Amino acid sequence: EVQLVESGGGLVKPGGSLRLSCAASGFTFSSYTMNWVRQAPGKGLEWVSSISRSSNYIYYADSVKGRFTISRDNAKKSLFLQMNSLRAEDTAVYYCARVNGSGSYQMGYWGQGTLVTVSS
Amino acid sequence: QLVLTQSPSASASLGASVKLTCTLSSGHSNYAIAWHQQQPEKGPRYLMKLNSDGSHSKGDGIPVRFSGSSSGAERYLTISSLQSEDEADYYCQTWDTGIQVFGGGTKLTVL
Numbered sequence A: 001e002v003q004l005v006e007s008g009g010g011l012v013k014p015g016g017s018l019r020l021s022c023a024a025s026g027f028t029f030s031s032y033t034m035n036w037v038r039q040a041p042g043k044g045l046e047w048v049s050s051i052s053r054s055s056n057y058i059y060y061a062d063s064v065k066g067r068f069t070i071s072r073d074n075a076k077k078s079l080f081l082q083m084n085s086l087r088a089e090d091t092a093v094y095y096c097a098r099v100n101g102s103g104s105y106q107m108g109y110w111g112q113g114t115l116v117t118v119s120s
Numbered sequence B: 001q002l003v004l005t006q007s008p009s010a011s012a013s014l015g016a017s018v019k020l021t022c023t024l025s026s027g028h029s030n031y032a033i034a035w036h037q038q039q040p041e042k043g044p045r046y047l048m049k050l051n052s053d054g055s056h057s058k059g060d061g062i063p064v065r066f067s068g069s070s071s072g073a074e075r076y077l078t079i080s081s082l083q084s085e086d087e088a089d090y091y092c093q094t095w096d097t098g099i100q101v102f103g104g105g106t107k108l109t110v111l
Helices: none
Strands: A001-008 A010-012 A017-026 A036-040 A045-051 A058-059 A068-075 A078-083 A094-098 A107-110 A112-119 B004-006 B009-012 B016-025 B033-038 B043-049 B056-058 B066-071 B074-079 B090-098 B099-102 B106-110
Touching: A001 B004, A017 A036, A017 A112, A036 A058, A036 A078, A036 A107, A036 B043, A036 B056, A036 B099, A045 A068, A045 A078, A045 A094, A045 B009, A058 A068, A078 B074, A107 B033, A107 B043, B004 B090, B009 B016, B016 B033, B016 B090, B033 B074, B043 B066, B099 B106
Parallel strands: A010 A112, B009 B106
Antiparallel strands: A001 A017, A017 A078, A036 A045, A036 A094, A045 A058, A068 A078, A094 A107, A094 A112, B004 B016, B016 B074, B033 B043, B033 B090, B043 B056, B066 B074, B090 B099, B090 B106
């Protein structure tokens, strides 16, 4: 069974940093592109970043470019999101998502999310 | 610009059918999309990938009463024999090189 478990969320002050992790199990982690997607309170889903299987291709939404860094450790089956210069508008539940198939683009599996609150 | 447009809300009666719509922006009518369901206080769940020709492939364990269809730039999700647990937010998603896009979501109320 595919499992994605996010951690690392919490309360942080504006301008601060936080590192999110996503632990994967139940599949060959190194074979799939991974994504971070966020959801602000009461709002819809917003794609944040994607990373290819071997980290060769990395993409970011304009809203986080230059502040967030996505990475992965295939040996440890883990996905990360380093978030710097955090703003109030970054407050959201952050979901880790795996693409459906190894050559797919759609999100096929989702974690339960971790809440990030940016507030003074 | 790649954009997906969804109606904010929809409603239908228990046991009835409902058809939700996701519209692709101009120039993108041949794009495939995916549908996702998000029940209250839960993470999203992948329902299916839907191609421009109406063919679709569903995720693991998705009931037969969930189906998809396409017409031009419109992508549809039909849920038949509505059950109370179908009350949820439904999001469409599409992609292009270096970008993923979500629609604003449709909140489905089962009456």
